[in-house]
C-alpha cells in the first residue's frame with residue numbers, strides 16, 4: 001500500500017466532564033499536531049497517491065474553525081468531551097468527505113484508507129483509521 005501524509009497543528013482550549021479526567025475537568029489548552037495519511041493500493045498515472053498541496057489545503061480548511069477556539073463553546077460539539085480520539089474521528093470524517101467528493105483532485109476516489117493521528121502532547125497520541133467505501 002502506498003501512502004502520503006500531511007501535517008498541521010491547531011491551538012485549542014477545552015474541558016472534560018467526568019471523574020476519569022482529574023485536572024482535565026478544568027479548562028486547559030493544547031496544541032495538537034495532526035497527521036493525516038492517505039493510502040492507495042496503486043499510484044495514479046501522475047505517480048502520486050494524492051496531490052499533497054490539495055490534501056494539506058483540505059486539512060487546513062478542516063482545522064480552521066477549531067483554531068484558537070474554546071471547543072466547549074462550539075455548537076457542533078455541545079455536550080461532547082472533545083477528546084483526542086473524538087477529534088481524530090471529526091477530522092477523519094472531513095477528510096473522507098474531501099476524498100469522496102473529489103476535492104483532493106484526480107484519483108481521490110481511489111483512496112482506500114485514511115488515518116488521522118493527533119499528537120496531543122510529547123507523551124500521548126491517538127488515531128482513527130478506516131477504509132473508505134468504493
Ligand SMILES: Nc1nc2c(c(=O)[nH]1)N=C([C@H](O)[C@H](O)COP(=O)(O)OP(=O)(O)OP(=O)(O)O)CN2
Nearest residue numbers: 020021022023024028030082083084085120121126
Ligand atoms: N483517552 C484520553 N485521555 C485523556 C485525554 C484524551 O484526549 N483522551 N485528554 C486528557 C487531557 O486533555 C490532557 O491531555 C491531559 O490531562 P491530564 O490531566 O494531565 O491527564 P493524565 O491522564 O495524563 O493525568 P491525570 O492527572 O492522571 O488525570 C486527559 N486524558
